[in-house]
Amino acid sequence: MLKQNLPVDDLIACHSCDLLHDRTTLGDGEKAWCSRCGSLLYRTNNNAIEMSLALTIASLLLFLFAHLLPFLSIDIDGNKSTIYLISTIDSLSQLDNILMVIAGALFLVVIPLGVLLLDLLLLSALYSNRRPLTLFARQLLLLIGRVAPWNMLEIFLLGVLVTIVKLASIAEITLHQGFWAFVALVMINLFVSTTLEPEELWQAIDKH
Amino acid sequence: MAGHRQALTARQAGLAACHVCGKLQPCTAERHCVRCGSRLYQRKPFSVQRSWAFLVTALILYVPANLYPIMTTATLGEKDDNTIIGGIILLWSMKSYPVAVIVFVASIVIPLLKFLVISLLLLAIWKGHSGRLSQQTRLFRFIEYIGPWSMIDVFVVILLVALIRFGGIASVLPGPAAMAFAGMVIATMLSAISFDTRLLWDNE
Numbered sequence: 001m002l003k004q005n006l007p008v009d010d011l012i013a014c015h016s017c018d019l020l021h022d023r024t025t026l027g028d029g030e031k032a033w034c035s036r037c038g039s040l041l042y043r044t045n046n047n048a049i050e051m052s053l054a055l056t057i058a059s060l061l062l063f064l065f066a067h068l069l070p071f072l073s074i075d076i077d078g079n080k081s082t083i084y085l086i087s088t089i090d091s092l093s094q095l096d097n098i099l100m101v102i103a104g105a106l107f108l109v110v111i112p113l114g115v116l117l118l119d120l121l122l123l124s125a126l127y128s129n130r131r132p133l134t135l136f137a138r139q140l141l142l143l144i145g146r147v148a149p150w151n152m153l154e155i156f157l158l159g160v161l162v163t164i165v166k167l168a169s170i171a172e173i174t175l176h177q178g179f180w181a182f183v184a185l186v187m188i189n190l191f192v193s194t195t196l197e198p199e200e201l202w203q204a205i206d207k208h
Numbered sequence: 209m210a211g212h213r214q215a216l217t218a219r220q221a222g223l224a225a226c227h228v229c230g231k232l233q234p235c236t237a238e239r240h241c242v243r244c245g246s247r248l249y250q251r252k253p254f255s256v257q258r259s260w261a262f263l264v265t266a267l268i269l270y271v272p273a274n275l276y277p278i279m280t281t282a283t284l285g286e287k288d289d290n291t292i293i294g295g296i297i298l299l300w301s302m303k304s305y306p307v308a309v310i311v312f313v314a315s316i317v318i319p320l321l322k323f324l325v326i327s328l329l330l331l332a333i334w335k336g337h338s339g340r341l342s343q344q345t346r347l348f349r350f351i352e353y354i355g356p357w358s359m360i361d362v363f364v365v366i367l368l369v370a371l372i373r374f375g376g377i378a379s380v381l382p383g384p385a386a387m388a389f390a391g392m393v394i395a396t397m398l399s400a401i402s403f404d405t406r407l408l409w410d411n412e
Contacts, residue, residue: 006221013218013225013232016345017409020216037345074371088370099387104366142244152356159363165307202229
């Protein structure tokens with residue numbers, strides 16, 4: 001039933017309702033929406049890759065600060081201790097609850113750090129435009145698409161805030177640099193996820 | 209808005225937009241995407257069945273997640289079991305109203321809303337109803353976006369378990385509900401990932 005006369009490369013199908021649209025050239029920062037269901041079709045952002053690369057490098061540094069600098073101090077009846085984010089995993093591993101350790105390590109370290117490193121590899125490859133680097137761009141982007149939905153840093157931040165409120169009645173909490181680095185990291189992550197569309201990256205890969 | 213000449217879907221035109229990368233291409237059986245190499249489908253395979261299966265799994269896990277304690281606190285030999293609801297009531301009684309509301313919405317309202325919306329949309333596909341499709345699509349995208357926020361309580365338990373260890377006097381242990389709840393959230397996310405909104409529009 002294929003209609004041979006359709007210019008397939010000049011068309012785009014809405015990912016929510018499957019309606020075909022003509023691709024029109026957009027200006028910098030403009031977006032195209034589906035005329036039937038209102039979902040975002042695609043957008044144009046001329047320096048999306050440069051900007052995302054810069055923000056990814058900043059995020060990686062903030063990720064290191066958040067995990068390696070003191071996160072917060074907890075004072076229960078004069079019993080004061082300073083906590084590092086990375087030591088929560090160590091502390092979990094002292095329980096005999098292997099699922100809890102895996103969940104903690106995955107959601108706190110492995111997935112967020114993995115996504116950042118994959119982003120760094122992909123974006124620097126696309127930015128530098130060198131042949132050996134771009135060879136794996138497809139595989140990188142596929143992997144990012146699979147892992148990214150499970151990146152829950154911003155939800156974890158809300159969890160930290162709820163924990164602080166819960167502990168406030170029995171302990172005195174002081175926030176340190178690691179915590180603020182984490183807040184900045186979440187803000188940047190949210191910003192990057194709203195500017196960077198996978199479609200844009202796929203088109204960049206297609207050009208190579 | 210991008211123009212569309214004729215109200216034609218990719219499927220009606222014999223085309224398929226890759227589910228992974230979005231590339232539009234002719235679709236014949238047993239094809240792989242020309243751009244990313246993923247298997248090419250016009251609709252997600254067994255979307256309705258998979259979505260139901262994960263939703264039922266989530267619903268089953270929702271029971272132990274709410275009945276069992278999510279954590280046990282021990283202070284000087286005194287053990288105290290905390291359920292999710294108990295934790296919310298405690299926060300409310302501590303006058304931490306905004307936080308109590310956040311946890312209530314994340315742990316109780318969002319999962320229930322997700323069960324309700326996904327099952328209604330799956331029923332609509334099954335019955336061939338086509339109601340207000342734009343609203344249904346937007347509702348689904350909203351549910352899909354807020355789904356992971358239910359994980360807050362699991363993260364709180366992970367943090368409390370880890371933090372209190374340093375305190376000395378008290379100790380917090382995760383309860384069976386913590387993993388049941390995490391499993392429930394993951395199952396609802398998988399249910400949403402399996403759901404194909406295009407099937408709603410196919411009834412139009």
